[in-house]
Amino acid sequence: MVTPALSMSAALRLALINRHLRALNPASVVEVGCGQGAMGYRLARQFDYEGYEPDEVSFASTHAHLTRLGRGKAVNAPLPESPPQVFDMLVAFEVLEHIEDDIGALAIWASWVPGGHIMLSVPAHPERFGPWDRIVGHYRRYSRESLTTAFESAGLSVVSIEAWGMPIGYLSETVRNLCAGSREPSRDMNADTAQSGRLLQPPAWLGRAVEWSMAPFALLQRPFRRSNFGTGYVALAAVPE
Numbered sequence: 001m002v003t004p005a006l007s008m009s010a011a012l013r014l015a016l017i018n019r020h021l022r023a024l025n026p027a028s029v030v031e032v033g034c035g036q037g038a039m040g041y042r043l044a045r046q047f048d049y050e051g052y053e054p055d056e057v058s059f060a061s062t063h064a065h066l067t068r069l070g071r072g073k074a075v076n077a078p079l080p081e082s083p084p085q086v087f088d089m090l091v092a093f094e095v096l097e098h099i100e101d102d103i104g105a106l107a108i109w110a111s112w113v114p115g116g117h118i119m120l121s122v123p124a125h126p127e128r129f130g131p132w133d134r135i136v137g138h139y140r141r142y143s144r145e146s147l148t149t150a151f152e153s154a155g156l157s158v159v160s161i162e163a164w165g166m167p168i169g170y171l172s173e174t175v176r177n178l179c180a181g182s183r184e185p186s187r188d189m190n191a192d193t194a195q196s197g198r199l200l201q202p203p204a205w206l207g208r209a210v211e212w213s214m215a216p217f218a219l220l221q222r223p224f225r226r227s228n229f230g231t232g233y234v235a236l237a238a239v240p241e
């Protein structure tokens with residue numbers, strides 16, 4: 001069975017994400033903004049998984065992957081404010097920066113995982129906000145300090161914030177900014193966000209090839225994960241009961 005391809009950036013984040021998953025071993029995981037489903041497919045193989053994706057095109061891809069796997073559930077909708085059930089962990093990869101009220105979103109997300117954890121990834125360094133950020137509907141990039149403040153303002157406790165993307169993430173980001181060029185964002189942030197999960201994504205048949213090609217760079221970035229060198233953060237926060 002072919003494993004759907006992660007983007008280069010997602011493949012770089014994967015080692016950090018998997019380390020937290022192994023340590024916590026949640027029985028159930030809910031994903032906010034599951035995009036085209038490459039990460040959701042991997043999560044559904046290991047855990048009781050449910051993913052929410054409002055974009056119809058991306059949802060169709062996720063649904064097809066999960067149907068082929070025979071595990072997991074995808075919902076073509078934003079995450080509801082009131083959870084129909086609770087989970088052990090909520091994950092949101094490259095989502096929080098698309099939400100204007102990020103603290104409010106974190107508070108809603110926390111209601112889905114009382115006593116559990118939220119794991120997310122975000123782009124790093126506000127001063128690096130560039131053409132790509134503008135066309136894909138980002139409201140912001142994060143520093144360690146601003147991400148910590150967002151978590152704590154939502155009543156969460158920071159477990160770890162780790163940097164990823166040193167050094168190849170800088171090249172990847174440069175390429176994305178060049179691709180964005182002088183394109184202007186639309187006047188609809190929701191539309192920009194919806195198409196962000198589909199831009200520059202590798203075809204599904206590449207599967208493990210992207211992960212293998214990124215594996216040496218994933219090792220190179222490891223010594224920098226507690227630094228501010230890199231283009232993004234993977235963060236883990238604990239949710240009170």
